[in-house]
Amino acid sequence: MFKKFSASGDISGQTPVKSSVQRSIRTSLLSQWAVDIDTLESFWPKKESITHVKCRDHIAIYTLQGEPLFFQHFDGPFYPTLKLLHKYPFLLPRVGIDRGAIRFLLAGAHMMCPGLTSKGGYLPSADAAIPEGAPVAIFAEGKEHACGIGITKMDTEQIKKINKDIGVESVTYLGDDLWAIQKL
Amino acid sequence: MADPQGQAQEKQVILPLQVLYCGVCSLPVEYCEFGPRFTKCKEWLEKNHPDLYPKYYSEEALQAKLGTLSLEAQSKLEKESAKKEAKADAKADAAQKKKLVLQVTIKRIERNKRKFVTSIHGLEVFDVDLKKAAKLFAQRFATGASVTKNAAGIDEIVVQGDVSQEVFDMIAEANESGGEGGGKGKKGLDVLRGVVVDNIELVEEKKKKG
Numbered sequence: 001m002f003k004k005f006s007a008s009g010d011i012s013g014q015t016p017v018k019s020s021v022q023r024s025i026r027t028s029l030l031s032q033w034a035v036d037i038d039t040l041e042s043f044w045p046k047k048e049s050i051t052h053v054k055c056r057d058h059i060a061i062y063t064l065q066g067e068p069l070f071f072q073h074f075d076g077p078f079y080p081t082l083k084l085l086h087k088y089p090f091l092l093p094r095v096g097i098d099r100g101a102i103r104f105l106l107a108g109a110h111m112m113c114p115g116l117t118s119k120g121g122y123l124p125s126a127d128a129a130i131p132e133g134a135p136v137a138i139f140a141e142g143k144e145h146a147c148g149i150g151i152t153k154m155d156t157e158q159i160k161k162i163n164k165d166i167g168v169e170s171v172t173y174l175g176d177d178l179w180a181i182q183k184l
Numbered sequence: 185m186a187d188p189q190g191q192a193q194e195k196q197v198i199l200p201l202q203v204l205y206c207g208v209c210s211l212p213v214e215y216c217e218f219g220p221r222f223t224k225c226k227e228w229l230e231k232n233h234p235d236l237y238p239k240y241y242s243e244e245a246l247q248a249k250l251g252t253l254s255l256e257a258q259s260k261l262e263k264e265s266a267k268k269e270a271k272a273d274a275k276a277d278a279a280q281k282k283k284l285v286l287q288v289t290i291k292r293i294e295r296n297k298r299k300f301v302t303s304i305h306g307l308e309v310f311d312v313d314l315k316k317a318a319k320l321f322a323q324r325f326a327t328g329a330s331v332t333k334n335a336a337g338i339d340e341i342v343v344q345g346d347v348s349q350e351v352f353d354m355i356a357e358a359n360e361s362g363g364e365g366g367g368k369g370k371k372g373l374d375v376l377r378g379v380v381v382d383n384i385e386l387v388e389e390k391k392k393k394g
Contacts, residue, residue: 042200043200086201086203086212087200087201087202087203088200088201089201100261102215102218103218103261103264106215106218143212143214143215144212144214145203145212145214145215147215174211174212174215175209175210175211175215175219179210179211180210
């Protein structure tokens, strides 16, 4: 999503967010991510209000004092920025890719099933299966921190069974244009 | 009230995780090998965080990193990353050369019979923050100044009035040899620093906005 994104060219406007909308965003974050109120409080204090930055292709980035926190496409699920995910790695469920796939992810490619089901990859077991269309944190074999955030194109059980085509679509990755933006 | 508060304290102590980001490529240190300037990243890490260096680059760490990749795949990876690094270096060199060649053009454009606007373009190459520079000009000359994108998509600063000579002097002052020009009580001039004075060109244009 952020393969080609420049702060000067692709942002159409910044607006403060109404507090009623902020409250609804807070509750959606609480339900969508594995986060509780205290953790939410630590990166988004109750008193502070976020700014809504409108970008092309109906992408909305929400920033707090200039620093992007999370974003959404249309009215879809909220994705935390990678920087935020690094600070709180438990926000999203994990999937892992093997070492050979890392450089493709870091170039913006989507993750194919074999990269997730191979020896170096990681998919959660059946009792913690991730449904289709869920945001996930993509970790790399042998690395401590997430290297990208994606959205599942198939259930994890289906990924294991079918093992073909795109398993996780990459939304943002380390070193993409969103990562480069420190301040909006 | 005491118990939930105690719990909250406990949670907050654990998080957030502090991540060390490489000073060269801005990625977490373990991903430097996928960046375009791996050797520089290694040097940076060794210089700034010598305690962490062995964690990532010691013999066992490198062995463990090989992980599930076969030997040939690994050597292929290394060759490709070396190629990428060479390309990135070449790009950096080309950018440096461009800086030397590129000119800053100060244009004086006629707006009405006796009204002019001054347009300054080319400052971007010298890493000048255009917005701050525009504000500086506006303050100095007590007129309006703005940053606009002209045809060709290059940002330029447009200042109302005929201030071309003054702008030239300001840039010259900010870049006085010895670097003293910025600090002598004229604050804010260091925004304009870095521009090589010989590259500035003053042009007059009779653009009529039909």
